[in-house]
Amino acid sequence: MRHHLIITTIALACVSLLQAEPKATGRPITIKAVDGLQFDPPQARMKPGQTVLFRFLNRDSNDMPHNLVIIKEGALEEIQKASMQITPEAIARGYVPDHEAVIKGSKLIKADEGDEFYFTAPEEKGVYHYVCTYPGHSSIMYGALYVGKGAPKLHTDKNVPQVVRNQALELENAKKNVARPFMRRYFMTNAGPAAIGVALPGDQNYCWDAGNCRLRYAWTGDFINYGSTSRTNGSQQVSPSGKVYWTGGGDNLTYTISTGDDSLKPDFKGYQLINGTPKYTYHFGELVVTEFPQTQDKALVNTISVQNASAPIKVYAKGNVTSNVGTREGDYIVVNPADAQNIQLTFPAQ
């Protein structure tokens, strides 16, 4: 009798273990909650009837709780409505709506934590959604789960939020190069916080820093990698999409011009757009300086003009940069006042 009981208990325990870890028939799917009330990725694919491990990670730097709720096809609006209820029962369920359209829901997850669960896709092909049902989030925080169907390109996908489509569209446009030259200001990697990114014709791109008024790096190919999702609160640093072929190095006290007077700092005055290409102006003590980086014969050429120079000046030109005037001295080209109004630095992309 007692043995039977023990055996039954063990058998039951085995069954529940088996239930806890069903056999996966596909690769795990990881979906993160990220800044901007977004899921990354905003699209996922499964085969009908397939079982996979879902990993849900909350990586929202704003300390916001999120969940991930997989719902039936066509039920998005209903679930969005249902998720607005803040009742003790809803809180107890981790804000997973008590609704027949809910197929599977994660726990409510704090920032920097995660949840895992096995999920078996419905046998029926279709477009399902995963939604964060924390109150106030569902109107823009959802993704599309394509079961047995191909997903359209993100910027045309009506099953993802408009903000996600728009970000994807911006990325597409940047890739197409149709609008070169153009410029964007973001926080950029390897530059100060007042950086400017510029896409020039001929697949040339550069980062110019309005904080210390100098060229920071240059690259060829696509413009900027906005990341898999653009963090709309602005915390993200963007980085070049293409191949960086020149990096200026130095630090935030390195300037284009050096006169030997270490107390001087550039005073940024702004830029003109000449056929869409920016030409920067700043003051450096008595000196009035313009910098005008352009594409010339497939290379990046920065034309620098220094007014009011009365003594030789040094121009920062680290690496294999060549100059039309002056003589090289370490990382600098030394230029006489007479030549200072038309200095052309060439940055050859190899």
Place this chain on the structure above:
Amino acid sequence: MKHLLTSTLCSLLLGAPAMAEFFWEDHYLIEDITLPADIDPQIGGLDMNEDGDIVACFHRGQVMTYDTSADKWSLFAEGLHEPLGIYAEKGGTVVVVQRPEITRLHDTDGDGKADFYETVCDDWGVSGNYHEFTFGLEKDSKGNFYIALGTASNGSGVRDEIRGEWNDAGGLTHDRFKYNNAIEEQSWASKKKGTARMYARVPYRGCVLKVSPGNRKAEVYATGVRTPNGLYVDEHDQLWVSDNQGDWVGASKVHRIVEGGFHGHAASLLWDPKNPVTDAVPASIPPAELNKRRTKAPFLLPQGDCGNSITQMTALQPEFSNGTAGNNLIVGEMNHSHLSACLPDTVKGEVQGAVYHHLKTSTIGAGNNRLLYSPDNKSLYIGKTHLSWPGREGIKKVTYKGKPFLVADRVQLTETGFDITFNAPITDIGAISDYLIESYVIAYYAGYGSPKNELRTDGITKVEAKGNVLSITLDKLEAGRVYDIRLPSSITSDLSDIAATRYWYTAHQILD
């Protein structure tokens, strides 16, 4: 028809005379402005140029003009860094404030697009922390610009390369805030525990700045703000700034800025030009000590009940509100579907007053970031955003239909209670038992938001209507409390039923 049904239902259910009901949309038309399809429709700033076109700046850095009669948008400028304020000048130039600078946009060749981006002022620090928003942009009658710098959040750290000199008062060095420091291989999550909730370690974060014409230097005009997402210069050149609930900010508030004043958030005291904190972490200074320096905000909007994240203010124009001309303000709200009206009162020389919800209707929606009147003041454009927080997108146009309604113009503290002055004589004021007044204290401390401390239900001894004025007498009044006043919805007039029944009065002072 809908009203009739509702009223009938009410009568049936309650077996009583129909309850008075007020619907904002009987008096306002709420429409969506169509935006270009290929733009992220989050609005950072709205203004109107001399031609009567709306000039708007967008989250992704564009500035566009909108010809309201032709319903046509055109691109004026692009590539700006999170612009959150705009000012259209006479002569066609447009000034925007972006994260790193104030920029004047010139169209020198007259082709309708800006071709000269003039840096007016970039004299403040930027650490790369996402919460260091730059808010603005207002201009007074003397041509001075005002902006306000958001503090950094310990939701993340700062970058290795920053603009402006790091202030390590109290031993908090730059290294301790770098969140991608590969050498230490420490994630920000473990580092943040050692930092205050909001910090201001590069120049002038948490300050209101004044930039006078032709001056490249910014002047610290006032200190003590946290997330000042709303500036307004009134017709007397008085600057008002809104702030969001958080550490040191027990409730969202509307500040009446005093030149040289400290308005409560501790972090910016590093940058006080006259008496800076140089040897301590500001958040560790006892609140009682800071309270002696503090200029209190005239309007507190307690979290959840009254306001969550409040935004831009402007005058509450009588053409829009059908009230009496006065110094009343209207302020936007991010998290809820309403705007708030602020009604100033002066007690013992100190400005304080009451707040009620104007346009509390679901059609308005949340995310109400920027406000702009049409030239006739009858329409209010509301620019929306969320920037990853709760909110919405796009622009709503709200137009007063011209059908008057009953609204409070003033809430004045009396020696024994409150006088609420309406724009018409009132009747059906009900009995004392139809009123509820609760009061509580909003704490000033380093913690995040304030509970309703010392909450109590106040005893009402008399309610009385004299023409336009509703007088409420309390058994006692106490300074330093917020009074949450709830009136019966039966109050009515020849114009309409009462539009707003709930008022939050901030009583820093009482009459002796």
